[in-house]
Amino acid sequence: MALVVKKFGGSSVADTKRVQNVARIVTEEYKKGNEVVVVVSAQGDTTDDLIAKAHELNAGTPSKREMDMLMSAGEQISIALLAIAIEKMGFPVVSLLGWQAGFQTDSNYSAARIKKIEAERLRAELAKKNIVVVAGFQGLNKYDDITTLGRGGSDTSAVAIAAALRADLCQIYTDVDGVYTADPRKVKTAKKMSEITYEEMLELATLGAQVLNNRSVEMAKKYGVELEVLSSLEDKPGTIVKETVKMEKMLIRGVACDKNVSRISVIGLKDTPGTAFKIFNELGKGKINVDIILQSVGRDGTKDITFTTSQDQSVEALAIMEKLKDSMNYQSMTHDETVAKVSIVGTGMETHPGVASKMFEALYDAGVNIQMISTSEIKISVLIEGKDADRAVTAVHDAFIN
Numbered sequence: 001m002a003l004v005v006k007k008f009g010g011s012s013v014a015d016t017k018r019v020q021n022v023a024r025i026v027t028e029e030y031k032k033g034n035e036v037v038v039v040v041s042a043q044g045d046t047t048d049d050l051i052a053k054a055h056e057l058n059a060g061t062p063s064k065r066e067m068d069m070l071m072s073a074g075e076q077i078s079i080a081l082l083a084i085a086i087e088k089m090g091f092p093v094v095s096l097l098g099w100q101a102g103f104q105t106d107s108n109y110s111a112a113r114i115k116k117i118e119a120e121r122l123r124a125e126l127a128k129k130n131i132v133v134v135a136g137f138q139g140l141n142k143y144d145d146i147t148t149l150g151r152g153g154s155d156t157s158a159v160a161i162a163a164a165l166r167a168d169l170c171q172i173y174t175d176v177d178g179v180y181t182a183d184p185r186k187v188k189t190a191k192k193m194s195e196i197t198y199e200e201m202l203e204l205a206t207l208g209a210q211v212l213n214n215r216s217v218e219m220a221k222k223y224g225v226e227l228e229v230l231s232s233l234e235d236k237p238g239t240i241v242k243e244t245v246k247m248e249k250m251l252i253r254g255v256a257c258d259k260n261v262s263r264i265s266v267i268g269l270k271d272t273p274g275t276a277f278k279i280f281n282e283l284g285k286g287k288i289n290v291d292i293i294l295q296s297v298g299r300d301g302t303k304d305i306t307f308t309t310s311q312d313q314s315v316e317a318l319a320i321m322e323k324l325k326d327s328m329n330y331q332s333m334t335h336d337e338t339v340a341k342v343s344i345v346g347t348g349m350e351t352h353p354g355v356a357s358k359m360f361e362a363l364y365d366a367g368v369n370i371q372m373i374s375t376s377e378i379k380i381s382v383l384i385e386g387k388d389a390d391r392a393v394t395a396v397h398d399a400f401i402n
Contacts, residue, residue: 002168003126004029007039007136007158011175012232013078014044022232023085025173026131030091035126037165039136039158040082042074050074064109068138068148072098075135075154083133094125095133098146098157102164103139105147108287112139112147114156117164126165134161151312152213159216163223170225171238172212177231178239179204179211182255182397186390189398193239193253200253200345201227201241203379207343208258217241251355252346252400257393259340259386261291262314263371265306266321268331271298275328279305282324288317291341292374292383302331306372308383311337339371340389343381344396350377359396366395 006026013019022038030036050070054062076097083095102118125132136154141147149156155172162170179201182190196204198221205214211229220227220241230238269275276295283290288309296304309317314337321333349355359380363370368391372383384392 001033001035003035003037003165005037005039005158005162005165005167005170006173007154007171008041008173008232009154009175010041010044010046012173013040013082018232019078019081019085022082022173023089025232026082027086027089027091030131036131037122037126037161037167038082038131038133039154039161040075040078040133041136041154042071043078043081046074046077047071065145068109068112068146071148072135072138072146075137079133079135086131086133091131092129093131093133095135096121096125097135098138099140101132101134101161103157103160105139105141105149107141107143107145107147109145109147111150111287112141114139114149114160117160119161119164122161122165149215152210152216155213155216156219159219159223159225159227162225163219167225169228170220171228171230172216173230173232174211175231175233176211176229177234177236179209179229179241179254181253181401182393183209183257186257187255187394187397189394189401191401194237195240195242196253197347198241198243199378200347203343203345203376204254204256207256207345207379207381208260208341209254209256212241251348251352252344253348254345255393255397255400256343256345257340257389258343259389260310260312261308261337261339261341261383261386262311262317263306263308263336263339263383264314264317264321265304265334265336266330267304267333268302269305269328270330271301271303275303276305278328279321279324280307282320283309283317286316286320288313288320292372292381294372308339308341308372338386339383340386340392341381341383342389342392342396343379344400345379347378349380356380358399362395362399363392366391368392368395 079095086093105112136157180190227241
């Protein structure tokens with residue numbers, strides 16, 4: 001008997017037919033004699049609809065605590081509907097909210113981190129031979145307030161449960177049938193991978209590939225949880241994510257694109273020691289995640305610093321920089337959200353020279369201008385105009401993978 005955790009995203013439970021399809025997949029696993037825990041996201045566009053309702057009432061910035069209270073409602077609907085569907089099929093089932101499943105988090109509302117899972121309730125329900133359906137994306141903090149885990153948090157919920165229960169497999173069901181070398185909806189020549197390492201998947205997820213949440217991959221790697229990414233709409237094998245893969249390392253495993261990017265430039269800073277520290281220390285205190293950083297060569301006693309963050313955090317980042325204007329006495333600040341980040345990932349590039357040159361040549365041939373560049377041992381990222389993003393991804397993908 002195996003213990004399997006299955007996670008279904010919003011598109012997999014978007015309507016009654018799809019909920020029934022998920023119930024079929026779950027019960028087929030249960031009929032094999034396996035223990036099954038199911039983690040479910042909110043249906044379809046429920047989360048976006050709830051956010052829109054909040055902004056109708058408060059066009060400014062509603063408190064993050066109250067937004068978490070609101071947003072957690074979507075998953076509660078999903079787990080109840082799925083449990084009702086499974087119940088109708090004659091199988092034992094129980095639905096649990098995040099806190100009932102033992103999720104304890106910190107108090108960083110809207111982007112909470114899981115501190116631990118008290119898994120006694122989960123184990124007790126499994127011992128009763130129940131299929132356990134858990135609301136993803138949510139937990140409870142030390143004040144007994146509901147918190148949410150941020151974008152893609154249901155993936156993290158599923159992996160956390162798999163780690164806590166030492167599950168044999170954690171399956172992430174999406175609207176694509178695995179991990180591709182690029183978004184198959186944008187790049188027709190994208191190829192599905194049978195396997196990929198945690199390290200490569202983590203880079204792709206962090207760099208904009210939306211098939212898996214980066215925090216979930218990080219947790220899977222830490223606790224050795226084997227993942228499978230597959231489709232809830234097609235009955236075929238997916239992509240296994242694990243520590244090592246059997247196949248010979250490809251030079252490039254994937255091309256990712258992130259359009260949720262904001263570029264902020266601070267012009268005319270004093271060219272003195274500690275300037276960069278002061279800026280990024282304040283951004284860190286504000287929990288702003290900074291990605292690419294570019295500092296110009298000093299001239300006439302001044303320098304410029306440009307950095308990128310997500311559009312979700314740009315308003316807060318700009319507010320922090322505005323507060324620093326008097327103390328740092330910089331000349332001006334610019335902000336651009338019409339940009340995108342295109343990245344290539346592959347452990348094979350560690351031992352192959354000329355990868356950057358090949359990528360830049362592909363972008364040149366496609367008429368795409370590069371604004372910023374960032375590199376590591378297994379990835380190269382460039383910042384470009386957002387309007388060029390899809391063309392750039394196709395050009396780079398064709399240069400390396402076809």
